Amino acid sequence: MTGSRLDPWIDSYAQRANGMTASEIRALFAVASRPEVVSLAGGMPYVEALPMEAIAGTVAHLLATRGTAALQYGNGQGDQSLREQITEVMAPVGVHAHPDDIVVTAGSQMALDLVTRIFCDPGDVVLVEAPSYVGALGVFRSYQVDVRHVAMDDKGLVPEALTEALAACRTAGQTVKFIYTIPSYHNPAGVTQDQTRREQILQIAQQAGVLVLEDDPYGLLGFDGEVPQAIRAMDSQSVIYLGSFSKTIAAGLRVGWAVAPHAVREKLVLAAEAAILCPSNFSQLTVSEYLRTQPWMDQVKAFRELYRERRDALLTAMEQLFPPGTSWTVPTGGFYSWVTLPEGIDATAMLPRAVSALVAYVPGTGFYTDGQGRDSMRLSYCYPPPERISEGVRRLAGVIEEELDLIHTFGNAPVHLPPGPATPGPDLA
């Protein structure tokens, strides 16, 4: 007798669909979307700070003057005028490229997908930081990549650990396709590679003959006004650089880009056409019009100041309220701080208690593919105003104290990790 599985295709899915299940951690993030909850979990940029009237005017002007182009198919590589403007946007991070070197994508997330698609066969190794961006890990997982985490310190990826990881793969006869790194204002770790570190990492990659995939969505959002120079600024042939307007203009437009050596770029364009034909002309031309008519760099400076104030609120509250044994990174830009909890606390196991206390974070395990990160969590300060951040930390401090009490009672044996995604979707504040 055969029962019903409620999914007649359950035996037809590809192996890469393994793990795509309902998740009790995801379910908790559904609560975090309620206004009573202080969400320090999501990564939504604070688009309320954008000049909405000006953007409305920009869009209206676009439709009035280039409406048919905006609503038509476009070039698979992306709009020529926007690609020219992107070269100017990248100038502060030291990336000098020809517009032909650029492929516009639906957010840099799509660029991550395309790069992985053209380089990685199942089982190929990609080296990533420990921890790493969850969106990248999702892409790598979907292409059945063997992800290896490489240690970080307060200056980011550790060169010695990178060298060791490359050597270990070479010894094991494994192909490392690229090193994925977020050098500036890391998501989730909140640290930034200094120039020396960037040079070391590039040199190691060059010597090993391994490509560097540099993800730089936050590069312009440094709080001290300095803009770190991209690794790509030092080498145009060994580095693929990914950029994004999601944090500097608007995530909802979904416009990002890749800068790649000629041969790679040609394949990226064909892969992009296979995936989506072309990026949204409407979004591209909106960005182009915004860059052309608005003081966009002034807005970036306004974002820097807004996020700096929120970063300060988070750091001050953690300093005042978190119990001994808790430590955290001090970001100099971007959206996130990485918190290490007192010994024995499992951030995943603690999350239900936190949500009951009306505060949310992302457990550290979501930023690893190998079960690391149990003692850590990512706190984001990009969306809630400073007073809400302080209140969220106050609630979280109480939750940590209660969890310590529980650990004191029962010990710190590892709690079973539930299946499914351990991070929120992109629409959580």
Next chain:
Amino acid sequence: MSVMVIAGGLSAERDVSLRSGRRLAESLREEGEDVSVVDLDASLVPSLQNDPPDVVIPLVHGAAGEDGSLADVLDALDIRYVGSGAVACRQTFDKAIAKGIVADHGLQVPSGYSLPHGIFRDLGAPAVMAAIVDRLGLPLMVKPTCGGSALGATLVREAEQLPPAMVAAFAYGDSALLERYVPGVEVAVSVVDLGHGPQAWPAVEIVPRSGIYDYAARYTAGETEFFVPARISTSQADACAAAAVTAHQALGLRDWSRVDFIIDGDDIVFLEANVAPGMTETSLFPQAAAAAGFTLGKVAAQLVALH
């Protein structure tokens, strides 16, 4: 008739509740009802006062929805609603209390203990856990005393798995239930009273691929195989149906409920009852309704009409 489905809330089952609420509302609209779906938040009471619906259907899972609080508020506002009253909700939501009540009415229940964190802390967790393991044996089911969707529930096969299981259970509440694990056929029996007394619908047999009917197995289509009616003998099915109705009545439940059992030979062992059964695409109540010849909308519309 204007019907307000209340779904959401702030419990860990918010997402399940929202999906249940949306699905039930859509089913009711197909029956021609005028349905709104609202969240359990600060706007609810003013909304009920200013524009009261003819009937409310509370589908908030977890605390506030199933612990009797919402029913109390609806009573205070003199709003008619489908489902159980506050007292019945309260004694059903606490699994330990529910077990005691149905045991008094002759049903079998797994032996176990419901204890707060404080008693482990004060007496020393190792000693208390050892005493419980000695008494109940292994394996054990450990779960929050109140709550659903298997959140915080762990099957403990070895003694060293017990401390982290306790931590997981206490993450979802202040009290944890440690029960002797009962192997057997897992079934859910929906009980509905359409004006002629509570009737049990065909039992739904649950066979999760992983062996554990956890959150992922409950809400991922394909992860669990369901047999409706359950692959049990006629006598077992009859006994199960009778036990479900007994539990429904003993707990004072009204209109609809879902009662979960393990069938081990002639033993029909009560696990828990639910006052706000899930109505999602993978939930058990809608499958039982279909086996009984109803759509979700027709059942709900008939219950609405009775109020």
